[in-house]
Amino acid sequence: MVWAKMKFPFEKRVKLAQGLWLLSWLAIVGGALNFCFGCFLKTEIRRRTEVMDNSNIHIVPNTLIVSGLAAIGINYFAGQICQDALDVGRFPRWKTFLKPYCCCAIIFTSLTLIGVILSFTMRSSLEGSLQVGLRNALRFYKDTDTPGRCFQKQTIDHLQMEFRCCGNNDYRDWFEVQWISNRYLDFSSKEVKDRIKSNVDGRYLLDGVPFSCCNPSSARPCIQYKLTNNSAHYNYEHQTEELNIFVRGCREALLSYYTALMNSIGAGVLLLFLVVLASLRYLQTSMEAVIGQENTEIETEGYLLEKNVSETIVEYLNPVMKLLLLNQVQDGLVKAEAGAQPE
Amino acid sequence: MAVLRVKFTKGQRDKLAQMLWLLNWVSVMTGIILFSLGLFVKVEFSKKEELMADRDFQPVLNLLIAVGLIACIINLLGGKICYDCVDTNKFLRWKLLILPYIICSFFFTGCMLVGALMCYSMQEELQESLAEGLRDVMRYYKDTDSPGRCFLKHTMDLLQIQFQCCGNRDHRDWFHIQWISNRYLDMSKREVVDRLHSNVEGKYLLDSVPFSCCNTNSPRPCIQYQITNNSAHFNYDYLTEDLNLWKRGCHQALVEYYTKLMHSTGSTGLLIWLFELSILTGVRYLQTAMENVLRQGDPESESDGWLLENSLVETARNNFNILKNLDSTA
Numbered sequence: 001m002v003w004a005k006m007k008f009p010f011e012k013r014v015k016l017a018q019g020l021w022l023l024s025w026l027a028i029v030g031g032a033l034n035f036c037f038g039c040f041l042k043t044e045i046r047r048r049t050e051v052m053d054n055s056n057i058h059i060v061p062n063t064l065i066v067s068g069l070a071a072i073g074i075n076y077f078a079g080q081i082c083q084d085a086l087d088v089g090r091f092p093r094w095k096t097f098l099k100p101y102c103c104c105a106i107i108f109t110s111l112t113l114i115g116v117i118l119s120f121t122m123r124s125s126l127e128g129s130l131q132v133g134l135r136n137a138l139r140f141y142k143d144t145d146t147p148g149r150c151f152q153k154q155t156i157d158h159l160q161m162e163f164r165c166c167g168n169n170d171y172r173d174w175f176e177v178q179w180i181s182n183r184y185l186d187f188s189s190k191e192v193k194d195r196i197k198s199n200v201d202g203r204y205l206l207d208g209v210p211f212s213c214c215n216p217s218s219a220r221p222c223i224q225y226k227l228t229n230n231s232a233h234y235n236y237e238h239q240t241e242e243l244n245i246f247v248r249g250c251r252e253a254l255l256s257y258y259t260a261l262m263n264s265i266g267a268g269v270l271l272l273f274l275v276v277l278a279s280l281r282y283l284q285t286s287m288e289a290v291i292g293q294e295n296t297e298i299e300t301e302g303y304l305l306e307k308n309v310s311e312t313i314v315e316y317l318n319p320v321m322k323l324l325l326l327n328q329v330q331d332g333l334v335k336a337e338a339g340a341q342p343e
Numbered sequence: 344m345a346v347l348r349v350k351f352t353k354g355q356r357d358k359l360a361q362m363l364w365l366l367n368w369v370s371v372m373t374g375i376i377l378f379s380l381g382l383f384v385k386v387e388f389s390k391k392e393e394l395m396a397d398r399d400f401q402p403v404l405n406l407l408i409a410v411g412l413i414a415c416i417i418n419l420l421g422g423k424i425c426y427d428c429v430d431t432n433k434f435l436r437w438k439l440l441i442l443p444y445i446i447c448s449f450f451f452t453g454c455m456l457v458g459a460l461m462c463y464s465m466q467e468e469l470q471e472s473l474a475e476g477l478r479d480v481m482r483y484y485k486d487t488d489s490p491g492r493c494f495l496k497h498t499m500d501l502l503q504i505q506f507q508c509c510g511n512r513d514h515r516d517w518f519h520i521q522w523i524s525n526r527y528l529d530m531s532k533r534e535v536v537d538r539l540h541s542n543v544e545g546k547y548l549l550d551s552v553p554f555s556c557c558n559t560n561s562p563r564p565c566i567q568y569q570i571t572n573n574s575a576h577f578n579y580d581y582l583t584e585d586l587n588l589w590k591r592g593c594h595q596a597l598v599e600y601y602t603k604l605m606h607s608t609g610s611t612g613l614l615i616w617l618f619e620l621s622i623l624t625g626v627r628y629l630q631t632a633m634e635n636v637l638r639q640g641d642p643e644s645e646s647d648g649w650l651l652e653n654s655l656v657e658t659a660r661n662n663f664n665i666l667k668n669l670d671s672t673a
Contacts, residue, residue, distance in 0.1 A: 144562035157559040161504060184563050186577035211565040214554045216500035219487040220527050222554040234529035 003305035003312075008286040010299070016286070020279045021082035027075040027276045034112070035068025041261065048254070050155050051133035057126055060119045060262070067112040071273065074105050078280050085283055098284050105280070109273045116270055119262040126258060130251045134168040141210070142181040157212035165253035166213035166246040171227075173249075178203040179210060209245055218243040278304065345649035351632045352645050359632075360428040363625045367422035370622055371415050373615045378411025380608050387604060393498050394597065396475035398468050406458045407608065414455070414619065417448055421626060431642045434633050441630045445623065452619050459612030462605045466598075469605075473597050477511045484553070485524040500555040506600070508593035509556035514570075516592075521546040522553060552588060561586040624650070 008016065042061035045052065081098070084090040137156055143149040160166055167173035185192050185204055196202050207228045214222035223244055226232040286302035305312045351359065385404045388395070424441060427433035480499050486492040503509055510516035528535050528547055539545050550571045557565035566587055569575040632648035639646060651658050 150562075153562070154559050161559075180564050181562075184577055189577075211554045211557045211567070212559070216497050216504070216555065219493075219496070221523050224554070234527055 003303060003308045005301055005303045006282060008282070008300050008302050013283070013286055013300070016279060016283050017082045017085045020276070020283055021079055023272070023276050023279060024075045024079040024082060027272050028072050028079070030272045031068050031071025031075060033068075034071060035065055037261075038062070038064030038068055041258075044258075044261075048133075048159075050152065051137050051159070051250075051254075052126075052129045057122060057129065060122050063111065063114065063118060067108060070108040071112065074101075074108060075276060077101065078105075078276060081280070082283065095288075102277075102281060102284070105277055109270075109277060112270055112273060116262075123255070123259060127251070127255055130254055131168065134251055135173075138168060138173060138177050138179070141177070141179045144181065145183065157210065159250060159254075160210075160212040160246065163250060163253040163257065164215070164246050165248045165250040166209060167249055168251055169249040170247060171209050171213055171245055174209045174213070175205060175207050178205060180204060180206075213245040215243055215246050218245075220244070345647070346651040346654060348647050348649045349628060350645055351628075351648050353643050356629070356632055356636070356646070357429050359625065359629050360425050363425040363428075363622065363629060364422050366622050366625070367418045367425060370418040370615075370619060371422070373618060374411050374414030374418055376411075377414060377612060377615055378408060380611060381407030381411050384604055384608055387601075391502075391597070393495065394476040394480055394502065395469075395472045396479060398472040400465065400469075403458070403461045403465065406454070406461070407612070410451075410455050410458050410612075413451060414615070417444075417451060418619075418622075420444065421448070421622065425626065425629065428629055428633055431633070431636065435637075438634070438637075441626075445627055445630065448619075448623050448626075452616055452623065455612060455616045455619065459609050459616055462609030462612065465605055466602055469601055470594075470598050473601075474511070474594055477594055477597075481511060481516060481520055481522070484520070484522045487524065488526065500553065502593060502597075503553070503555035503589065506593060506596040507558075507589050508591045508596040509552060509589040510592055511594050512592040513590065514552050514556055514588050517552040517556070518548060518550050521548060523547060523549070556588045558586055558589050563587070 038061045041064065042058065045057055045061065081094050081101075084094060137152050140146075140149040140152040141156055142153070144153050182204070187193065192204065195204050195206065199205055206225070208225035209227065211222070211224055214224060223233055223236060223241075227245075228238050230237055281304055282302040285304075286300045381404060385401075385408065388400055388404065421444070424437050424444065427437060480495050483489070483492040483495045484499055485496070487496050525547070530536065535547065538547050538549070542548060549568070551568040552570065554565070554567055557567060566576055566579065566584075570588075571581050573579055573581055627650055628648040631650075631652075632646045635646035635648070636642060636644065653661070
């Protein structure tokens, strides 16, 4: 009992082969895109290692790169098979190669599927990672004279300007860290001394943010110091002012950026691969009936699976089980029974 | 006395035709490259059109785009012709069309050369246009409530952030204009009133710059107000501080960027022009060789190919006479 049977007259076979050839080239482009996207994601994550906590996230771009390369190889062969498929003389060349090839293709498509699923599940890990990373980066913003941390200021400034965000959760995170280094504070001034005494850790905290939080779309020149003090600025109200600085937090901004990137390519490429695989299977099965026949223009049947799904799974697992010697005990029992019966 | 006569055997003719077919396809690719380059430059110019006063750069840009497109079409046709030239029967189909095709292509490559050269001549106009445009945008920086000018603040801020520049010539340009709108000035304060009275036109001038002039490479938080006043900030010396604000002026930054863009487009255009000219020469040789084969009658024989049948002077005289006869019969 075949699964997913379809009839294929000669013209339909020709169209299937031609369409599949075109699709396999499209899928090569898809694989190349997948590969490039994996490389791009890897470099993007590398660029932001200072704001990310651990490196487990690298598994996502690595999977994408491997599956992209595999896709290019697989679909190149698919294209070659299609070109030879319509010429009955050349098709038998591929006959013995096709079954293992289809298995390989299924494995790699599953790998791509796993890659896509991983990139979705990694989202929460990415979020946690960014949370810790950004918190640290904010703390080390002022340490431009400490080797190893001297680029944090530049990184955070560029990040905030590029992603139009401010602070970790929002701009108030800047009120809780000292982001102005002691080198630039006049300790003889009363105001500075008061501020430092006003909190337990002796930090210089103020209700101000760095200039990179300033929103260029604001109608008025940027107000970055004394943000919560309405009387310090003319015609200014802290609660209603929305365009002055960026209100979004950088964690949210980065997260939505990476999620959008991952979504945009994963689903499309996967769909393309599944279609190519199914069409290739149909072509193979319909061509097999033609081999050896004199009249190559007869109608044949194509199918996805020879038996139905459960039987096919059993059929494929049996050799694997035998290899693992899991059937040994059962064989022994069967032999004992056969030995007992003739008696 | 033919100009640059070359002998072609049948094999050489076939090879020439095949090579020209391939080169024509490569030329279609380069035509597409020129077209996309022209489109890219047009988009880049339109992105900054608020900063360019009044001058019209559209003719040059449109010429580049048109040239790229026409190059694709001409080379597609050329490819088809060369593909057919291998077979003398198929060549007969094209016989009457080839000479006009070659003449048109020759004039077209002339247009391509003009377009490429015009890219180099734009620099001075560009400089003047940008100087005027930037001056206006800075003057209207504060007018975020006037329709038609409300985006200029956003444009200027993004420009200074993206190109890492400050002001027109340098950051001191901001000291001479009022970039804070009166809406945000507390007229009841004595300091504000004093400043307004301190100059003839009643403008609120400061030794300060907008936040977009801040240099991200600075080790200290940005100092944008009271820049020239050393005592207003701890451990600060205006004359020796170089990393605080962007040093370059936006005029210089933009001129450099656009000049580089136009020069690279011009160079690409010139390279493509040389390539097209060489293909055209090949096609001319192929055409004359094929015609001579037909004249001799034996398709397998050797034939001559040349650029012009008679010398340059004689060809010019012949064409001139033809035109004169046409004129007199009319």
